[in-house]
Amino acid sequence: LAGGAAYAQEGPRGSELPKQLGQEATSDLEDNPVILSAPEPDARRIYVTDPAHFAVTTQHFTVDGNTGKVLGMVDGGFLANPFASSDGSFFGIASTVYSRVAKGQRDDYIEVYDSKTHEVIADIDIPESRFLVGTYPWMTTLTPDSKSLLFYQFTPSPQVGLVDIENKKFVRMLDVPDCYHIFPSGNDTFFMHCRSGTMAKVTFDKDGKVEVKETEVFHAEDEYLINTPAFSLKAGQIVWPTYEGKIFLVDISSGEAKFGQHFDVFTEEEKKDNWRVGGWLPVAYHRGTNEIYLLGDQRAKWTHKYSSRFAFVHDAKTGKRIRKIDFGRDIDSIAVSQDDNPQLYALSTGEKTLYILDAATGKEQHSVPELGHGPQVIIAHDN
Amino acid sequence: LAGGAAYAQEGPRGSELPKQLGQEATSDLEDNPVILSAPEPDARRIYVTDPAHFAVTTQHFTVDGNTGKVLGMVDGGFLANPFASSDGSFFGIASTVYSRVAKGQRDDYIEVYDSKTHEVIADIDIPESRFLVGTYPWMTTLTPDSKSLLFYQFTPSPQVGLVDIENKKFVRMLDVPDCYHIFPSGNDTFFMHCRSGTMAKVTFDKDGKVEVKETEVFHAEDEYLINTPAFSLKAGQIVWPTYEGKIFLVDISSGEAKFGQHFDVFTEEEKKDNWRVGGWLPVAYHRGTNEIYLLGDQRAKWTHKYSSRFAFVHDAKTGKRIRKIDFGRDIDSIAVSQDDNPQLYALSTGEKTLYILDAATGKEQHSVPELGHGPQVIIAHDN
């Protein structure tokens, strides 16, 4: 045993089968283990993102609403933004990692996964400048044809990054005004909401030429639009609540921003009883029935990001209340499946648990515990 | 606003001050914030490591036993091993990170921190082959002069990596027999425990020539030595309990392995009442008083890694029991400070809380909650 054997030229990889163990380490099995694939996504396939209270690694769980089972998961870096193609073929994240856990060399990238195998089908380098903020769904958005991805940059100046998903490469940064969120209405057009209170229509061509057209101001300065509106890419409809429960509707399906008739979810009486909006994703929109779901509770002013125990269901057209759902617990985020018999997904960040309810009756169908450290976001393909 | 400004040649870094905010973002302050330094370490400066149940990032908390305050923390990668220089000037970790969170390019490295500023004073690349196993303190060990670090490699074959901490560079891998753990007795000599039940003395010279000498077998095959013995580098004393509470003593201070008189912590009667060892770090050794602390409880066989509610204090020389401490709660790991008025550190992985007791009376002095997700390891400089 004396003497050090020449250390192999190509260093050890630390993943080889240990020579000193030999056969004991690899047994023949009665079972024949394989790596599973998730089923083809349907309208009830959802992804739950755990930003883990600003931790440098995040988890993105694939959940089947029909069974309440976790189908798989992918890893993201710091404040990774999830996205999912409307045709269900892929999903992905815009992510940020560092060479030494939370310091050293920063690397931003887009990772795209096959929605069944969860294998990486694209890993696209982007400039290290995507906006690092609490996870809002509409800051990183695919174009309707799922061929391009748009991500927001806040500093050094407002820009939107264009990524060619199909050819797996970053294209360019587009200059935009001091505006936020990205709502595509076409494959070369998206809308943003600006500090001034307007909507900006941004059009870009193959050579990077950008045209910007802002609408008139459509909400008062003290009508604070929450950071996490509901948006249906397929319907071209933005449902944007304020802290106090006023709903602004912006229809971009025509390629122009058309403001629908805004309405208040809470009655004057409810307002007097301090009913207000509250949660991380407190609003969801069901395309088929044109119904809006809004998380609300009796609460003091400035508690707009805390959980709520009730969801108010309103008709987007008439603004009328249709029903009210009592969760009987604190819920931070909601979403709905877009099928004709929709499920209501209700996520408790504190309990790290997703509750799956029948959206019509409010009856609980499944609960999915242990979803990371602080899950907050729910997205779906069919949107 | 029309037209895309030329995208700056040297891409945005995403960390600049946002131009669109200007002054609003940087205010003059009444207070004058600075970055603090921790005080000079004393015997009660300890480091608590949170392997976080096999997560790819770990946290290593610096705690002051005197005040029960967290003084700072450093980030590690997957199953990072902590170490601390016996002179208190630095501490560090042996760590493993990946380019895409948990996959992609693996990078193993040693990071060394100034024990006051917690700034990185060395970042040393090593082969990507350090042993990935639950965190055992004595798999990564500094030599007595704190100038070299030795880390264990399990695969492709048993080797020990030699790192020149002083000159901040990896030196070489040393071939060793099928043995585990690294207990240095000198700056060119360390002891290991082998599968065969012997201790191996490994000596290495400047040119990498390795001499190995094994002792006789010193314990029976069914006397299972736990993975986390206590070791005093300064006293050259290994305190190695078995699952059933038999203590083997190995004194390497002379440069040879001298087996002391082993003894049983539990009496025949206690054994009949199912008293057995249990915990992650269930044993601690106080140099000055030559006292051994061992976690134990009434438990079924094969529950050796689960928590215990009691610590048994025995004199290493005579084997006699001196006292028994009742924690009144489940404790997974213990350590003691080496000063003359020692503190007993009792860590609950489930509660993520460190309890700091007077080692003599068992009286609780401080408790330090919220230490990550699953803290298991406690180390100190003065050892």
Added chain:
Amino acid sequence: RGAHAAAGTREGWKPQDTDVTQCDYWRHCSIDGNICDCCGGSLTNCPPGTRLSPSSWIASCFNPGDNQSYLIAYRDCCGKNVCGRCGCLNTEGELPVYRPEFANDIIWCFGAEDDAMTYHCTISPIVGKA
């Protein structure tokens, strides 16, 4: 409190001015993250090994101790993974992201040394009377 950020309650903000490590300490009225005092820093200083951000979001917080309101310029301490201790989410006067200087979901490490942009904890220095 678990490592989970203890969000404030629907009852609303009821500040105290005695314990800086609690989420209801008056200066933390619009903090979103971890109190640096619990991470090796202090009310107004960053922990060892972090990078101090020169930029900040602001909020006006009422001090029950002297019945005055003060402008707080929350500074992030960056370059380390999140501290995980004393996690708080308070939103007194917190505005949406399109009013960034009042928005506390943003990683406010802009301008810190080494381009540090990972979030560790937050300090609550005073600018002056509100």
Added chain:
Amino acid sequence: RGAHAAAGTREGWKPQDTDVTQCDYWRHCSIDGNICDCCGGSLTNCPPGTRLSPSSWIASCFNPGDNQSYLIAYRDCCGKNVCGRCGCLNTEGELPVYRPEFANDIIWCFGAEDDAMTYHCTISPIVGKA
């Protein structure tokens, strides 16, 4: 159970053979980590996107269903961060690291594709009767 690995209890191992997602399922008698069935895999298959390890540690587990003991060859599914669901620590017959083939603290991903060595979850296939 929280994400914290639910260690077995001092009372000892009391296996059941009805619910594979619980830590006391008989095949999990010496598992240290997460049950793949809770992570998108199954009792004997890895979740999507992971890498199946060809190597394993082994244990003999008693099946209360048929009063037989079986040799289980625990295989890790690798290449992703830890699943975090259904965390378990059981140590029936678990031996120290110097008897590695019976030791369950080791990351048993040796030989998996792409040199994957990060731990995600564990499956419990049978080798045969013990």
